[in-house]
Amino acid sequence: MTTPPFLIALFATIVALEAAPKPNIVYILADDMGYGDVRCLNPERGKIATPHIDRLAEEGMIFTDAHSSSSVCTPTRYGILTGRYNWRTQLQQGVLWGYSAPLIEADRLTVPALLKKQGYKTAMVGKWHLGMDLPVLEGKPIMDGPPDSRKPRQTHIDWKGEIKNGPVDRGFDYLYGISASLDMAPYIWIENDRFVGEADNSKPPQPAPGFVKAQVLPEIGRKTVEYIRKQDASQPFFVYVPLTSPHTPIVPTEEWKGKSGLGSYGDFQMQTDHVIGEIMKAVDASPFADNTLVIVTADNGCSKAAKIDRLEAQGHFPSAQFRGSKADLWDGGHRVPFIVRWPKGVKPGSTSEQTICLTDLMATCAELSGTTVPDGAGEDSVSFAPALKGEPIASSRQGVIHHSISGHFAYRQGKWKLLLAKGSGGWTSPTEKQAAKDAPVAQLYDLEKDPGETNNLYDSHPEVAARLLAQLEADVTSGRSTKGSEAKNDVAEIQLWKSGK
Known part of the structure; x- marks a missing residue:
């Protein structure tokens, strides 16, 4: 029986890793x-x-x-x-x-x-x-x-x-x-x-x-x-x-x-x-x-x-x-x-x-x-x-979750970033207490065009905000953000929204 080429390549990689000095x-x-x-x-x-x-x-x-x-x-x-x-x-x-x-x-x-x-x-x-x-x-x-x-x-x-x-x-x-x-x-x-x-x-x-x-x-x-x-x-x-x-x-x-x-x-x-x-x-x-x-x-x-x-x-x-x-x-x-x-x-x-x-x-x-x-x-x-090595990162994680001192959440995926906060979520003005009462309940930014996070697109791009929120919710409730065996958080419930909604 002929060994499949991909198994040969995999075996060679494993041998190389074991032989290379760590x-x-x-x-x-x-x-x-x-x-x-x-x-x-x-x-x-x-x-x-x-x-x-x-x-x-x-x-x-x-x-x-x-x-x-x-x-x-x-x-x-x-x-x-x-x-x-x-x-x-x-x-x-x-x-x-x-x-x-x-x-x-x-x-x-x-x-x-x-x-x-x-x-x-x-x-x-x-x-x-x-x-x-x-x-x-x-x-x-x-x-x-x-x-x-x-x-x-x-x-x-x-x-x-x-x-x-x-x-x-x-x-x-x-x-x-x-x-x-x-x-x-x-x-x-x-x-x-x-x-x-x-x-x-x-x-x-x-x-x-x-x-x-x-x-x-x-x-x-x-x-x-x-x-x-x-x-x-x-x-x-x-x-x-x-x-x-x-x-x-x-x-x-x-x-x-x-x-x-x-x-x-x-x-x-x-x-x-x-x-x-x-x-x-x-x-x-x-x-x-x-x-x-x-x-x-x-x-x-x-x-x-x-x-x-x-x-x-x-x-x-x-x-x-x-x-x-x-x-x-x-x-x-x-x-x-x-x-x-x-x-x-x-x-x-x-x-x-x-x-x-x-x-x-x-x-x-x-x-x-x-x-x-x-x-x-x-x-x-x-x-x-x-x-x-200059190669793409192979990831099962859909995005990165950010967290502030007060426990506010944000989600980053590609160029998009969703913040479940009206203000900074931290110490910079406007803080959550300082944010205008009529401010959007969340923030959405296109970091490619707006790395300084100045133009809030939350109201104008609801479909993007909804997609990021759904992924954030999934990553939080599943106990992990990568593929793998079943995992659980140490607490029964995690509050995502802390400034409304």
């Missing part, structure tokens, strides 16, 4: 860095120098249509590590705090856990912000006051106890980082499942001895460099580097103050670029540089804390040509920088205009490591590996 993966996630904060992405209206990220783009590929799965921190991080939209969980809006319980369930597959099964070493250096079970003193609650607070009056943490259900229990071999953002206590380093030192339970906002907020960003860079230098070509590694910048508190160190000429935010963004450059140098100096995939992206758009109006008055537009910023449904809230360098697999100076989402990391890592995403995992993840 790429190392360095995933750097900036915090609140707008699309326009990277000079090469915003050459006409970007005034902050970012030479290291620009060089990464020159040596690799720019994705011009990449989106975080949410326009705020915690939800996006959940999507990155699980390949699943956050609103399928109990977290329907907002973010977690520094003392929050874990959002990722113990039986949920994560990107590092998947890669460990493929023989990878896995590490995380930086900001977690996905909750963990902190040890408490016997018989005490974790804090006095509301059970989930940014600034509790008093805590009852056992600083010598074991932390459970954090990064090292969710697939990472090694952790050096902090529990949440730098504007959320506790302010103390964590290594693996232990605190580094002790903080004062009677003064939760007080950092632990030796913990200096302005030194956290450079320390993340140093620890990442240290980790990379310890690796060799005998075993592939994945290191996830969620930075704390340029998120608040905006604290550039002394040597960076005044560098940008645009104020502290510009200075902090320049320092962020510098730290990314130091990590790149460590990769370049290694014997495995050619087979190391470096990704630089961000969890959402620029924050209002950057004083966007002041920056724009000086000629710098953090969202480039896009409307809105962090927390919003408009593209400025979730269209993010996404730059990839992989000397062995990506053509230098290339660009992809294909739409991708940060939930796509899991399926991409699976393909690059020679496996597939198993049933019951990565329900909203599509591999962008073909795009790295």
